[in-house]
Amino acid sequence: MKILYFAWLRERLNRASDDVTPPADVVTLEDLVTWLRANDESLDLAMANPKQFKISKNARIVPWNTPIDGAEEVAILPPMTGG
Template sequence: MRILYFAWVRQKVGAGSEDVSPPPEVADIGSLMAWLASRSPGHASAFADPKQVRAAVNQEFCGPDGRVGPGDEVAFFPPVTGG
């Protein structure tokens, strides 16, 4: 699974992307965020408030119940505001 990080999420994690192999019980965005948060202090900081992080799976926006699996591309980014 390819994980992409953008904006302040990227800054806190300390990387723009990484390839990961989460355990089988990680099957949705919510559980993926929790699992990622356990990987390092930077990840924990980035996912400390999951409501402040948006996600896309294979370039489709989704919520915490969005399904994920091996081979997916998952992007995490802050909420976007327009002007």
């Protein structure tokens, strides 16, 4: 599964993506991010205020409790500033 990072989150981590294989007890996207943060101090610090982020699964924004089943590409999205 590919994890994508954007904007200042990408800069803070110094990379745009990771390829990961989550363990079986990671069921939802929220579990996935909890697991990613537990294994990466920089990500953990950058996401100290997790509520400001949105998450997407296969290029659609979805709720945090969405199952990771079928997820090929997950993106952690800092607050957006388009328009």
